[in-house]
Amino acid sequence: MNNLDRRRFLQSASLALAGGYAQAVFGKTLGEMPTFAQRPTFKPTALFLTWQRDPTTTMTIQWIGSETDAAQRPVWYARKGSQLWRKQEYSTRRFPISDHWIFRAELTGLEPGEDYNFRIGTDSSEQQFRTMPAKDTNPIQFVSGGDSGTGAAPRHSNRLAAAQSPDFVILGGDLAYEDGEHPDRFLEFLDNYSNDCRDGQRLIPMVACIGNHEVVGGYEEGRTQAPFFYSVFDGLFPDTGYAALDFGQYMSLVFLDTNHTSPIDGAQTDWLARTLKEREDCPNVFAINHVPAYPSHRAFGTVDQPGTGAGNRKHWVPLFERYNVDAVLEHHDHTYKRTHPLLDGRPNEKGVLYLGDGSWGKIRKPTDMDNRPYLAVAAESYHVSVHRIEGRQQFHVALSDAGRVVDVCTSTKRGGTRRG
Ligand SMILES: [Fe+2]
Numbered sequence: 001m002n003n004l005d006r007r008r009f010l011q012s013a014s015l016a017l018a019g020g021y022a023q024a025v026f027g028k029t030l031g032e033m034p035t036f037a038q039r040p041t042f043k044p045t046a047l048f049l050t051w052q053r054d055p056t057t058t059m060t061i062q063w064i065g066s067e068t069d070a071a072q073r074p075v076w077y078a079r080k081g082s083q084l085w086r087k088q089e090y091s092t093r094r095f096p097i098s099d100h101w102i103f104r105a106e107l108t109g110l111e112p113g114e115d116y117n118f119r120i121g122t123d124s125s126e127q128q129f130r131t132m133p134a135k136d137t138n139p140i141q142f143v144s145g146g147d148s149g150t151g152a153a154p155r156h157s158n159r160l161a162a163a164q165s166p167d168f169v170i171l172g173g174d175l176a177y178e179d180g181e182h183p184d185r186f187l188e189f190l191d192n193y194s195n196d197c198r199d200g201q202r203l204i205p206m207v208a209c210i211g212n213h214e215v216v217g218g219y220e221e222g223r224t225q226a227p228f229f230y231s232v233f234d235g236l237f238p239d240t241g242y243a244a245l246d247f248g249q250y251m252s253l254v255f256l257d258t259n260h261t262s263p264i265d266g267a268q269t270d271w272l273a274r275t276l277k278e279r280e281d282c283p284n285v286f287a288i289n290h291v292p293a294y295p296s297h298r299a300f301g302t303v304d305q306p307g308t309g310a311g312n313r314k315h316w317v318p319l320f321e322r323y324n325v326d327a328v329l330e331h332h333d334h335t336y337k338r339t340h341p342l343l344d345g346r347p348n349e350k351g352v353l354y355l356g357d358g359s360w361g362k363i364r365k366p367t368d369m370d371n372r373p374y375l376a377v378a379a380e381s382y383h384v385s386v387h388r389i390e391g392r393q394q395f396h397v398a399l400s401d402a403g404r405v406v407d408v409c410t411s412t413k414r415g416g417t418r419r420g
Pocket residue numbers: 147174213332333334358362
């Protein structure tokens with residue numbers, strides 16, 4: 001055995017020993033010491049992170065390429081500062097209406113609150129991700145918005161979001177405006193996000209709910225009519241357009257489908273009631289949906305002619321109030337809006353906050369505020385929202401496209417006393 005072989009053998013042996021337990025439990029391949037290229041020659045297209053299970057211990061990595069791109073390029077990952085490289089193979093699926101493929105690798109059994117290095121194969125550059133902490137003893141910070149599209153404005157919002165070094169980004173529908181039928185547009189949106197939403201080498205995970213522009217026809221369709229959204233997010237949404245993502249015991253994101261591929265009433269409302277009840281003791285619960293319960297641009301409607309958000313107001317708002325949802329992030333109207341805390345549509349300091357209204361990359365003039373007593377703020381302004389959870393306080397800060405703080409409000413962690 002020459003020196004090089006001997007060193008490799010010893011490395012492999014120590015890796016196998018160190019990782020033996022994890023290999024048995026988590027089914028990972030261990031013990032192979034990758035030789036990474038000194039100069040990267042491969043750049044994965046639209047490489048981005050998302051979650052399908054608890055963000056404290058998992059990470060889902062996806063990218064898009066030709067069928068032969070991925071065969072020799074598993075994901076290699078190791079905790080920052082460690083040389084214990086592990087390998088994860090992909091599940092693959094077709095990128096709809098194209099010759100491309102989606103490569104997905106879910107990493108599980110990760111350490112909470114840790115930085116990891118990873119690479120796509122051995123010939124691409126090193127990237128990083130961070131798992132969410134096991135507890136919210138330190139501040140948690142994330143960014144939200146909706147109605148992105150492609151082009152200069154959403155890319156500016158992407159970079160503004162990334163500059164906040166958020167743990168992750170939530171996009172509340174109308175992501176690419178590909179309308180379920182334009183693969184190039186969806187790919188461009190993902191690639192923009194991949195290039196823009198980075199904090200140094202760290203990729204910032206994206207979670208999302210479905211909007212009308214994900215769907216051929218927009219409303220009351222089946223999942224097959226939203227082929228692009230489900231092609232990359234069906235890990236979190238395997239059967240329906242709604243799902244909950246639980247961060248350990250301290251935060252839950254409840255994603256809803258405002259009648260795009262799942263009706264508002266019936267099964268989804270029953271699920272929402274169960275889901276919120278089960279999370280009554282969780283200190284931070286945020287609902288995310290696309291069409292707003294309390295619109296800032298479109299018609300609210302009357303009793304005879306229910307307008308935008310009537311279904312949410314009838315079926316979901318009573319549940320948000322009963323189970324003390326901390327804030328509802330809702331979009332679709334292309335403005336910046338914040339409501340007063342609301343109970344049954346009326347300002348009440350014990351009420352629920354509704355933040356939106358989808359101006360990551362699209363913009364419209366809001367309606368006259370005098371007609372909408374539920375609105376605290378409405379503005380024709382591109383914006384991203386920064387949410388910071390610090391102890392019992394939740395801070396919500398709206399940043400304009402100039403990076404200026406245009407609005408700040410706080411909510412308090414639910415104490416279990418604000419029952420509707
Ligand atoms: Fe939109």
